[in-house]
Amino acid sequence: MPLRFRVSEEHAGARLDRVLAARPEIGSRGAAERLIASGAVLVDGEPRPKSHRVAGGERIDAELPAVEKFAAEPMDVTVVWEDEHLLVVDKPAGIVVHPSGGRTSGTLAHGLVALGAEGGEEDRPGIVHRLDKDTSGLMLVARSQRAHAALQRLIRRREVERRYLALVRGAPRSRTGRIEAPVGRDRHDRMRHSIDTDTPRDAVTWFELLELLGERSLLELRLETGRTHQIRVHLEAIELPVCGDPVYGVPDLELPRQFLHAHRLRLTHPVTGQELDVSSPLPEDLATALESARVSTA
Numbered sequence: 328m329p330l331r332f333r334v335s336e337e338h339a340g341a342r343l344d345r346v347l348a349a350r351p352e353i354g355s356r357g358a359a360e361r362l363i364a365s366g367a368v369l370v371d372g373e374p375r376p377k378s379h380r381v382a383g384g385e386r387i388d389a390e391l392p393a394v395e396k397f398a399a400e401p402m403d404v405t406v407v408w409e410d411e412h413l414l415v416v417d418k419p420a421g422i423v424v425h426p427s428g429g430r431t432s433g434t435l436a437h438g439l440v441a442l443g444a445e446g447g448e449e450d451r452p453g454i455v456h457r458l459d460k461d462t463s464g465l466m467l468v469a470r471s472q473r474a475h476a477a478l479q480r481l482i483r484r485r486e487v488e489r490r491y492l493a494l495v496r497g498a499p500r501s502r503t504g505r506i507e508a509p510v511g512r513d514r515h516d517r518m519r520h521s522i523d524t525d526t527p528r529d530a531v532t533w534f535e536l537l538e539l540l541g542e543r544s545l546l547e548l549r550l551e552t553g554r555t556h557q558i559r560v561h562l563e564a565i566e567l568p569v570c571g572d573p574v575y576g577v578p579d580l581e582l583p584r585q586f587l588h589a590h591r592l593r594l595t596h597p598v599t600g601q602e603l604d605v606s607s608p609l610p611e612d613l614a615t616a617l618e619s620a621r622v623s624t625a
Contacts, residue, residue: 328352330389339383343368343375351472352391354447355479362389402438408605412474412598413467414442417607420463420584425451435466444468446475455479456489456553464491464589465607477597482553488593491548491558492537492609494586494617495567496577498544499536506532506561510554519574520556522564530554532561541624543570543579545617547590558587570616580616588613 330352338346347359347368362368363377367390370379405417418424418435425436436444436451444453446469453468455478467487469475481487509527513519531551538545544567548558559575562568568575571582580586591606609617 328391330387330391332387334381334383334385334387336383338381340380342377343370343379343381344377346381346387347389349476351446351476353389354472354475358448362391367391398437399440400433400437401441402435404435404438404442406442407465407607408603409442410596410599412471412596413469413478414444415592415603415605416442416466416468418458418463418466418589419610420461420612423460424457424466425454439468442468443470445470446472447479456482456487458589459556459559459585459587461584462587462589463607463610463613465489465592465605466589467592467594474598481594481597485551486594488591489550489553489589490591490593491550492586492588492590492613493546493548493558493562494540494570494579494613494620495544495546495562496542496570496579497567498539499534499546499565499567502536504534506534506565508561508564510557510560520554520560522560528552528554530557530561532558540620543620543624545620559585580619582616583612586613586616 334346344356344359347353348356353359360377366374369388371385406414407417408415423434425434436454439453446453455467455469455475458466467478469478508522510520510522510530511524511526511528513521514523514525529552533549535547536544537547559569559572563575568577570576570579570586572585576585588609593604596603
């Protein structure tokens, strides 16, 4: 499918991949980068790298791949809030958000299609942010290309408040704090992310102590950025590993997964202007573990 347009003057000086990602037909930096790498993008008739800075006024010609309908799969997904533009779902632990690494079915994205998820890349319709496979809780999902682009803008501007609950081993040195440490692929173990990295990306996490439980602490965390495994990496870095986390944390309370739950989302609806404040209680496995921690310190 051909896409042709002129670069607006407001985009003068911007990278080519960012200009393409801003188009609703493309919708993300990842999709833009793949198009450029495949040779499907010309700037005034010439191929350019993704880092090429446009001056404004250039003609962009892009050949978009045919979009195949993403297959819906039956899935029991709890919808916490919805309207015609977007929905908020409560993701259970154990479900991968979108296809990757050879997984082509059984992801949350397949279940969301049946709920009207649309926008963004064809293999992750409606998805604007992610949760790790074994992290439960609230996720924003778009129901149109327009809503998808608007939600992505809010997240880039850090105007979506995302709060998590985590049970950790140890006690923080203060009741509240800010962790600022770039995160990227660990330079010694490519399967992990860490602050010891050759590919650092800015990352900021805020925390507040909610409950001190002997050798454990219940924290509420707020993401200012959203890097891969950010909370788990940051808590490991300040010696407060997440209970039950098999990669960055410590085994504890017979937990089969990390005690990390996305329990609150706050934002201004990007289409209607309505103030949204949605919350999710701890799922049964984490609620049981928390009660065990409380009993052990009684």
